[in-house]
Amino acid sequence: METYPIGAKSVWDPISTDRFMLGAAHYPEHVDESYWERDAERMAAAGFNTVRLGEFAWHIFEPREGVFDFDLFDRAIEVLARHGIDTIMCTPTATPPRWLTMNYPEVLRVDEQGRTASHGSRQHADTASPVFRDHSRRITRAMADHYRDNKAVIGWQTDNELNTTSPTSYSAASRRAFQVYLEHRYDGDIGMLNHAWGGDFWATAYDNFDQIVLPIADAPGHCSPGHVQDYHRFLAAATTAFQKDQIDILRAANKDWFVFHNIGRQDDIDFRGSFCEDLDFMGYDVYPALFDELRRSGGMGLSQAHYLDKSRAYAGNFIVPEQQSGSGGQPPFATLNPEPGEMRRMAWSSVARGADGILFFRWRPAHFGAEIYWNGVMDHDDVPRRRYHEAKAFATECAALKDKILGTHVRMDVGIASADFDNQEAHKTFSMGMPSPEQDGAVMHRHCYRNGISCGYIHLDDDLSRLKVLYVPHWPIWDTRWTKRLHEFAEGGGTVIVSSQTGTRDRNNHVLRTVRPGEGLSELVGVQVEEFGRLAGPDAEALFFGWSDSSDPVLPLPTESSERRYNFKVGNQEYTAAHTYELLEVGQDVDVLGSWSNRFAEGRAMLTRRKVGRGAVCYVGTHLTDELAARLLEQDLLATQVMPLVPNLPQGVEVSMRQGEDYDLLFLMNLTADKIIVPGVFGALLVGQEDRTHEHGEVHLGPHGCAIVECAKGAGA
Ligand code: GAL
Numbered sequence: 035m036e037t038y039p040i041g042a043k044s045v046w047d048p049i050s051t052d053r054f055m056l057g058a059a060h061y062p063e064h065v066d067e068s069y070w071e072r073d074a075e076r077m078a079a080a081g082f083n084t085v086r087l088g089e090f091a092w093h094i095f096e097p098r099e100g101v102f103d104f105d106l107f108d109r110a111i112e113v114l115a116r117h118g119i120d121t122i123m124c125t126p127t128a129t130p131p132r133w134l135t136m137n138y139p140e141v142l143r144v145d146e147q148g149r150t151a152s153h154g155s156r157q158h159a160d161t162a163s164p165v166f167r168d169h170s171r172r173i174t175r176a177m178a179d180h181y182r183d184n185k186a187v188i189g190w191q192t193d194n195e196l197n198t199t200s201p202t203s204y205s206a207a208s209r210r211a212f213q214v215y216l217e218h219r220y221d222g223d224i225g226m227l228n229h230a231w232g233g234d235f236w237a238t239a240y241d242n243f244d245q246i247v248l249p250i251a252d253a254p255g256h257c258s259p260g261h262v263q264d265y266h267r268f269l270a271a272a273t274t275a276f277q278k279d280q281i282d283i284l285r286a287a288n289k290d291w292f293v294f295h296n297i298g299r300q301d302d303i304d305f306r307g308s309f310c311e312d313l314d315f316m317g318y319d320v321y322p323a324l325f326d327e328l329r330r331s332g333g334m335g336l337s338q339a340h341y342l343d344k345s346r347a348y349a350g351n352f353i354v355p356e357q358q359s360g361s362g363g364q365p366p367f368a369t370l371n372p373e374p375g376e377m378r379r380m381a382w383s384s385v386a387r388g389a390d391g392i393l394f395f396r397w398r399p400a401h402f403g404a405e406i407y408w409n410g411v412m413d414h415d416d417v418p419r420r421r422y423h424e425a426k427a428f429a430t431e432c433a434a435l436k437d438k439i440l441g442t443h444v445r446m447d448v449g450i451a452s453a454d455f456d457n458q459e460a461h462k463t464f465s466m467g468m469p470s471p472e473q474d475g476a477v478m479h480r481h482c483y484r485n486g487i488s489c490g491y492i493h494l495d496d497d498l499s500r501l502k503v504l505y506v507p508h509w510p511i512w513d514t515r516w517t518k519r520l521h522e523f524a525e526g527g528g529t530v531i532v533s534s535q536t537g538t539r540d541r542n543n544h545v546l547r548t549v550r551p552g553e554g555l556s557e558l559v560g561v562q563v564e565e566f567g568r569l570a571g572p573d574a575e576a577l578f579f580g581w582s583d584s585s586d587p588v589l590p591l592p593t594e595s596s597e598r599r600y601n602f603k604v605g606n607q608e609y610t611a612a613h614t615y616e617l618l619e620v621g622q623d624v625d626v627l628g629s630w631s632n633r634f635a636e637g638r639a640m641l642t643r644r645k646v647g648r649g650a651v652c653y654v655g656t657h658l659t660d661e662l663a664a665r666l667l668e669q670d671l672l673a674t675q676v677m678p679l680v681p682n683l684p685q686g687v688e689v690s691m692r693q694g695e696d697y698d699l700l701f702l703m704n705l706t707a708d709k710i711i712v713p714g715v716f717g718a719l720l721v722g723q724e725d726r727t728h729e730h731g732e733v734h735l736g737p738h739g740c741a742i743v744e745c746a747k748g749a750g751a
Contacts, residue, residue: 049351195298360409375738525647616655
């Protein structure tokens with residue numbers, strides 16, 4: 035097996051560190067200085083060693099253009115350092131101050147309706163604006179120069195959750211930057227661009243790059259997928275360039291600093307590509323209550339696991355710069371409140387899925403501003419209550435185990451192809467109301483999560499050799515090199531499952547002119563797709579029932595119509611299909627494992643397997659449903675050898691495994707408020723002792739309780 039490209043980070047990479055960062059995002063500028071000493075004492079008593087400071091304090095660092103003042107933060111850093119707490123400093127570019135937006139209004143974002151962003155919230159400046167980039171470099175340089183010799187400042191976060199409030203801007207600066215980007219991308223050849231965007235369709239060709247406009251949805255119709263795809267590639271490139279300015283300055287100032295970014299909303303950033311390249315590791319902000327309620331993913335545990343696994347695919351293990359510690363609110367909403375024990379459980383779930391450092395959000399809640407009800411470790415009245423005690427319990431346990439945890443990676447038996455920017459965007463440009471690759475992959479992930487099967491997301495250029503099963507959820511844009519990698523994976527004994535719609539478009543987002551799936555995939559799977567169609571009955575939601583947020587991991591299925599229900603059979607079991615059907619022409623050396631069982635498709639293959647080397651390559655001509663995902667992993671069907679990490683895992687328990695060179699760590703987390711006994715777990719209990727009846731191989735988990743068990747290598751399933 036060929037290894038992943040040199041230089042790229044891998045899902046299997048731990049962070050190279052011997053420090054497990056424990057602490058909180060902290061805002062000393064929000065309280066009177068008389069709090070600072072007590073805060074630092076309490077943090078130290080809780081076992082904290084790190085805080086993150088300054089991401090929204092540009093107006094304090096530079097109160098007037100060119101006038102810098104680091105006094106407040108210098109004193110705050112010094113107080114914390116005296117108590118053994120180091121600082122991660124942030125570039126404060128998410129909140130340019132008022133003097134900047136007054137003096138340089140051209141830096142403001144413009145939305146699709148042409149409204150210019152107003153001052154008064156955050157992320158109002160356009161990262162593609164050259165003027166804003168100048169200011170970003172200036173403040174970064176001033177801060178880097180000031181802190182270069184401060185031993186308490188150990189690393190940096192760039193900006194804050196880039197693109198989370200809004201990734202797009204339709205400003206004049208963005209339009210110009212888009213034109214420049216395209217001129218570069220197409221080597222100054224407008225003919226190439228017209229070809230890529232399909233200029234002969236609806237007379238959308240351009241005479242030169244200066245004529246190019248930003249794609250605006252529904253104004254009045256739909257733009258070409260090529261145009262939209264390139265706009266999103268541009269946004270990703272602009273965000274990377276904006277960050278790179280800062281990274282270069284920080285690295286030049288002090289080569290010992292680590293630099294990372296905290297991922298928020300995952301839009302218009304090519305995390306696994308150029309964005310990560312210059313970072314030491316990634317940060318991922320964890321808000322299980324927020325994401326679950328926003329996205330209806332089916333439980334805070336599942337929601338958290340999905341996003342953590344997805345984020346790990348970008349660059350391996352990560353830190354959590356913001357780990358939800360209490361309920362959260364902004365003016366229009368308030369999330370559910372984590373129950374007693376749940377904050378600690380959520381923190382352990384993050385570690386179980388790859389966190390090598392955890393900072394809670396936030397040390398204390400604000401008393402003013404747009405997040406006054408976003409709770410922190412401390413309460414508004416400065417009394418340490420249950421959240422403080424849970425943070426302390428977690429930090430104490432974690433510090434004791436840090437040498438066992440650091441250096442290990444998360445086990446994955448089932449890998450789901452993910453983290454490919456072009457494929458994610460290609461779907462958005464032409465979704466036809468169907469689930470995105472991420473939404474389809476999330477069905478497989480959900481099945482594994484609920485059944486205790488180790489699973490996660492992985493890019494196809496990454497090291498696939500440690501997986502048992504690789505599921506490829508309809509990646510439309512395909513590269514022949516992935517065909518080769520899938521082939522090698524199967525030859526080595528793995529099972530590949532390729533889903534419908536994979537390998538149907540080229541890099542320009544044009545539909546291929548060859549048999550589908552293209553780029554050698556058809557030969558590998560032994561199948562040709564003759565026809566495809568969408569499945570949604572006449573009484574389903576309307577055609578434009580848009581899957582507008584393609585990163586929502588759970589989709590409501592279209593309402594079924596008995597008239598237009600399409601069924602298939604695997605063995606004697608009949609299932610109802612969702613979203614799409616394909617009719618397959620099957621090669622001679624291919625076994626048909628499932629067939630359509632009604633209507634005009636009756637008898638045609640929909641699930642196939644071709645043996646390749648010691649493994650197999652399968653093709654499934656529809657999107658996943660929960661039932662189909664479950665069936666695909668049953669032993670009798672594909673002989674995948676995928677077993678749960680713990681046999682007979684009770685419902686409501688999350689399980690994950692981190693693997694070291696000569697030991698494994700099994701993490702068990704109780705997602706419920708009931709006591710649960712997990713049978714069949716042997717090994718040394720590292721966390722959760724008071725609840726355990728070890729002789730019987732049982733782990734007793736209290737409400738929201740956690741256990742960590744050290745197992746000898748290979749002792750598990
Ligand atoms: C994050 C953000 C924080 C804070 C938090 C709670 O996305 O980085 O600054 O706003 O959400 O809303």
